[in-house]
Amino acid sequence: xxxxxxQNDVLVKVEGLSKxxxxxxxRTINALTNVNTFVDRGEVVAIIGPSGSGKSTxxxxxxxxxxxxxxxxxxxxxxxxxxxxxxxxxxxxxxxVFQHFNLFQHKTSLENITLPQTLVRKRxxxxxDQIAMDLLRQLGLDHLANNYPSQLSGGQQQxxxxxxxxxxxxxxxxxxxxxxxLDPEMVGEVLDxxxxxxxxxxxxxxxxxxxxxxxxxxDRVIFMDxxxxxxxxxPAEFFAKPSTDRAHQFLxxxx
Amino acid sequence: MxxxxxxxxxVVSQYLPEFAWGLWATLWISFVCLIxxxxxxxxxxxxxxxxxxxxxVPVTAYVEAVRSTPLLVQLYLVYYGLSQIPVLNVPVPALAxxxxxxxxxxxxxxxxxIRGGIEAVDRxxxxxxxxxxxxxxxxxxxxxxxxxxxxxxxxxxxxxxVLVKDSSILSFIAVFELLGAGLIILSDRVMPTEAFMxxxxxxxxxxxxxxxxxxxxxxxxxxxAWKSR
Numbered sequence: 001x002x003x004x005x006x007q008n009d010v011l012v013k014v015e016g017l018s019k020x021x022x023x024x025x026x027r028t029i030n031a032l033t034n035v036n037t038f039v040d041r042g043e044v045v046a047i048i049g050p051s052g053s054g055k056s057t058x059x060x061x062x063x064x065x066x067x068x069x070x071x072x073x074x075x076x077x078x079x080x081x082x083x084x085x086x087x088x089x090x091x092x093x094x095x096x097v098f099q100h101f102n103l104f105q106h107k108t109s110l111e112n113i114t115l116p117q118t119l120v121r122k123r124x125x126x127x128x129d130q131i132a133m134d135l136l137r138q139l140g141l142d143h144l145a146n147n148y149p150s151q152l153s154g155g156q157q158q159x160x161x162x163x164x165x166x167x168x169x170x171x172x173x174x175x176x177x178x179x180x181x182l183d184p185e186m187v188g189e190v191l192d193x194x195x196x197x198x199x200x201x202x203x204x205x206x207x208x209x210x211x212x213x214x215x216x217x218x219d220r221v222i223f224m225d226x227x228x229x230x231x232x233x234x235p236a237e238f239f240a241k242p243s244t245d246r247a248h249q250f251l252x253x254x255x
Numbered sequence: 256m257x258x259x260x261x262x263x264x265x266v267v268s269q270y271l272p273e274f275a276w277g278l279w280a281t282l283w284i285s286f287v288c289l290i291x292x293x294x295x296x297x298x299x300x301x302x303x304x305x306x307x308x309x310x311x312v313p314v315t316a317y318v319e320a321v322r323s324t325p326l327l328v329q330l331y332l333v334y335y336g337l338s339q340i341p342v343l344n345v346p347v348p349a350l351a352x353x354x355x356x357x358x359x360x361x362x363x364x365x366x367x368x369i370r371g372g373i374e375a376v377d378r379x380x381x382x383x384x385x386x387x388x389x390x391x392x393x394x395x396x397x398x399x400x401x402x403x404x405x406x407x408x409x410x411x412x413x414x415x416x417v418l419v420k421d422s423s424i425l426s427f428i429a430v431f432e433l434l435g436a437g438l439i440i441l442s443d444r445v446m447p448t449e450a451f452m453x454x455x456x457x458x459x460x461x462x463x464x465x466x467x468x469x470x471x472x473x474x475x476x477x478x479x480a481w482k483s484r
Contacts, residue, residue, distance in 0.1 A: 063386060065382060065385065065386065088388045088389070088390055089388065090388075091385065091386055091387065091388040092387065092388030093388075095386075095387075096386035096387075098379065098382065098383065098386070100379050101379075101383075102377075102379035102380060102382055102383030102386075103383065104380065104383065104384070104398055105377075105380065105402060106398075106401050106402050106405065115397060116387035116388065116389065119389055119393050119397065120387060120388040120389060120393075161383075164387065165386075165387070168387060168388070
């Protein structure tokens with residue numbers, strides 16, 4: 001559903017996005033240069049490319065973890081570049097899953113999932129507990145409710161982290177190399193969970209190195225290199241016959 | 256040579272009530288200063304991390320000033336300085352000056368320890384909290400400070416032990432505490448060994464009590480699995 005027909009409902013719109021980092025010695029690095037793209041509601045988009053290509057930066061600007069130097073991102077009509085936008089409210093609607101999970105180390109799995117709900121969504125403890133336990137049961141993790149992150153495997157931690165984001169009932173889920181820090185035998189359980197979310201119709205953007213996963217689960221692939229969006233297309237076409245040399249070279253290396 | 260020739264415990268035993276009072280005074284003064292300096296240290300840390308220059312610059316100056324000057328000088332400044340402020344024409348009691356100076360002094364060290372604890376918390380904890388929509392304040396109170404304090408409990412207890420020993424300096428402004436009890440034997444009987452050995456035993460006793468308390472706290476925390484990482 002990425003071919004831009006009239007009935008498509010755009011959730012994320014990226015227009016002329018540039019990101020310039022200043023280094024300590026005063027040099028500037030163009031992490032993103034004039035990126036234009038969109039994500040439809042219900043669409044699953046993989047962002048791939050060599051390291052340092054700006055794919056993580058693109059993802060992190062989508063929930064304001066990085067500021068926007070130039071251009072605009074609209075999420076559900078809200079302009080992230082607008083200084084008046086309540087970024088905390090926006091982040092509550094955009095779930096983010098990190099490479100290193102970033103679970104709160106001093107809280108149990110259950111508390112990790114309930115704390116953002118009570119603090120940010122202002123739910124009562126009982127409501128938050130109910131939502132958290134339902135989620136944990138759905139994901140088959142309810143036996144880990146009272147464990148601390150340090151007692152869990154990487155795969156379990158990442159699934160709890162995804163549950164924490166889902167409990168906020170986000171409009172959009174962002175995955176920043178969610179399986180890169182996992183031992184190989186744990187990658188599957190996390191990818192299966194993400195696959196389940198895709199089936200349920202969750203809108204998602206994934207920065208990933210799992211090319212097979214991107215091919216199998218995603219509706220569209222965005223290929224980035226040197227801070228530019230080089231190519232975008234349906235996975236079947238992109239992986240079989242990329243239209244740019246840069247994408248071709250990259251795929252030769254990773255496939 | 257028998258023990259009584261080196262350390263006349265019979266004389267010391269006559270002064271046990273004084274020493275008990277001194278021990279008690281040292282204990283409660285230290286406790287009050289400990290609580291005060293922890294609160295002050297936390298507030299100073301919050302102020303130092305502030306983006307507002309008018310807040311962060313003065314408290315940084317305070318920490319550096321305290322750390323670069325002797326405690327005795329600070330104590331004298333408070334004790335003699337306060338009486339020279341025209342609005343305070345009533346003399347401020349020595350005990351109040353002493354507690355203020357010790358808290359003021361220790362607070363600077365506590366804030367450095369707490370700041371170190373915050374820096375030791377993984378960057379990912381800030382991002383994790385930010386990404387679910389927590390405000391800066393919610394993040395600090397719910398996520399960062401609890402982890403930072405847990406990381407620095409051994410250092411905080413170490414500083415508390417220093418505080419107990421530093422409290423002996425209050426005898427310079429005639430506040431009665433453990434060392435003051437020793438000074439009574441010195442002036443009554445001119446027995447310096449008995450005076451200072453007994454006081455030293457008192458400090459040792461407090462130190463051992465703190466060690467037991469510290470182990471208890473550590474064990475309790477180690478019971479929380481997240482700490483064992």
